[in-house]
Amino acid sequence: MNALSIDTAARKAWMGLLARTQPAHLAAFMPDLPDHAVLRGPEVGAVMVRGRVGGTGQPFNLGEMTVTRCSVRLADGAVGHAHVQGRDKAHALRAAVVDALMQTTEAEAVENRILAPLRTTETQARSLRATKAAATKVEFFTLVRGEDK
Amino acid sequence: MYVAVKGGEKAIDAAHAWLAEERRGDTSVAELSVAQIREQLALAVNRVMAEGSLYDPDLAALAIKQARGDLIEAIFLIRAYRTTLPRLGASTPVETAQMAMCRRISATFKDLPGGQILGPTFDYTHRLLDFKLAAEGEVPTAPTAPASLDAVPHVTAMLNRDGLIQTEAEGNDTPPDLTREPMELPTTRPLRLQAITRGDEGFILSMAYSTQRGYGRTHAFVGELRIGTVAVEMDIPELGFSVEIGEVELTECETVNQFKGSKTEPPQFTRGYGLVFGQTERKAIAMSLVDRALRWKELGEDNTGAPAQDEEFVLMHADNIQATGFLEHIKLPHYVDFQAELELVRKLRREALAHGEAAE
Structure with missing residues (x-):
């Protein structure tokens, strides 16, 4: 795997995390924004969500979801993009700024200060949900049958 | 047939003011917040998102509040809102x-x-009204178990x-979109x-x-x-x-x-x-x-x-919005249509009566 593809995988991961996070959580870790120029948006729109027939077949249109997108450029020239779920423009702006910062020398600090705690929150929430589901898993047992006597 | 008629503005404004008052209900009872609807009437929110064809729990909850709990009216509000949104793209099919x-x-x-x-299912509940919910009480914590x-x-x-x-059949053709x-x-x-x-x-x-x-x-x-x-x-x-x-x-x-x-x-x-x-x-x-x-x-x-x-x-x-639109349009003024029908029935009656008299 070359360096570029590792970067892309990492970038996809943080962009996804920023898109899924609650706007208030991101805002709490990021009260102030560095100098930036907004290149596009923030713009609220809809994305058509698709499924597949039978889960594996041809695509079909399931319905839309609200998404807000934004692109920014930092003072040092780094460009960040964001597509985040929902209609919160401040969320999209912050996500785009984080995406840009992650391409600068600030990356490690941003990872530790913002992304790591967001990831922890998400992992804990997912894990809690999974453990509640696991508690409702049915343990079957067979009753003694008449002919066994 | 529709004919432009003026009038009724004052009546309409008064009707809408009363609607807003009725929506709020008894002011000695606490007002519902959109977040309360989103969190505590989640299945109604889900239905509005599914039939409104727009996934946004906050908007669906707002629509339910505005529609006074009439889910088809709420779906109508969501459908109307979604037409104002630019389409940013389409997702890859969800896995x-x-x-x-x-x-x-x-x-x-x-x-x-x-x-x-x-999961959190109604199955195996006894479908007996739970009067504990009518009184404020502690919510039991769901048990957990190790999960993969x-x-x-x-x-x-x-x-x-x-x-x-x-x-x-597999494929990756762009699917047809009935909203377009x-x-x-x-x-x-x-x-x-x-x-x-x-x-x-x-x-x-x-x-x-x-x-x-x-x-x-x-x-x-x-x-x-x-x-x-x-x-x-x-x-x-x-x-x-x-x-x-x-x-x-x-x-x-x-x-x-x-x-x-x-x-x-x-x-x-x-x-x-x-x-x-x-x-x-x-x-x-x-x-x-x-x-x-x-x-x-x-x-x-x-x-x-x-x-x-x-x-x-x-x-x-x-589609309940198409159905509602066509069904409910018949309550709107059809004065001229009906006037024509009235004239026709009167004419037919005159002829029928005249025919009867002539036969005697």
Whole structure:
């Protein structure tokens, strides 16, 4: 795997995390924004969500979801993009700024200060949900049958 | 026929002011917040998202509040809002096999990889009113158990290994979109699924029920019902790769249906498919039954003339906003239309009476 593809995988991961996070959580870790120029948006729109027939077949249109997108450029020239779920423009702006910062020398600090705690929150929430589901898993047992006597 | 008439502005303003007052109800009772509706009436929110065809729990909750709990009115508000949004793109098809599930049951296999997970279900409750909910009280904490976060394969994928179930035709064609182009008959399965997933729950339920009672019988078993969240991913042109733009909760139902085979196909099971926004189990099961019933031609089955086999009947009457619009327009002023009818009836009566007198 070359360096570029590792970067892309990492970038996809943080962009996804920023898109899924609650706007208030991101805002709490990021009260102030560095100098930036907004290149596009923030713009609220809809994305058509698709499924597949039978889960594996041809695509079909399931319905839309609200998404807000934004692109920014930092003072040092780094460009960040964001597509985040929902209609919160401040969320999209912050996500785009984080995406840009992650391409600068600030990356490690941003990872530790913002992304790591967001990831922890998400992992804990997912894990809690999974453990509640696991508690409702049915343990079957067979009753003694008449002919066994 | 409509004729422009002036007047009524004051009456309309007063009516709307009263509506706002009635919406609020008794002011000595605390006002509902949108967040309370989103969190505590989540299944109503899910229905509005599914039939409004827009996944946004906050907007759906707001619509429910504005509509005073009239869900079809709320769906109407969501449909109207979504037409104002620019379309930013379309997602890659969601991977339901990777779903983070809160519920997963199968009526066809007792023991299956991943197990039977009941989740937060009404099943096995006694359907007795719980008066504890009328009093403020502590909420019990749900128990937990060690869990695996691994993806669980679909039941149909397991059946498919033995060739016992029909394989879905693969493809990556851009699906037709009935929100962009009017639906034309005959349709394709992707278009039918879009129409059914946003169709009225009551209508789809009744159509599905009619197939169970013998009008287009398809002998369905719920092979699998799963509820949970999936990631939504979209190609971003300026990046040159796809990213996750969020996640949605979905209910998916796959039915396994009897099929005795045809000239070209050996006997095997066939499938019906339901996929709906939110935790919407009744709708997803109903959708899969209706989907299967509409496949009679493709599978070489007999058309018994059952309503659920008639795609025009099902698809043209499934949308509750279209239905409401046409139904309710007859309450709007038709004064001139009716004046013409009145004149006609008067004329016919005069003639009939004159004819009677002449005969005497």
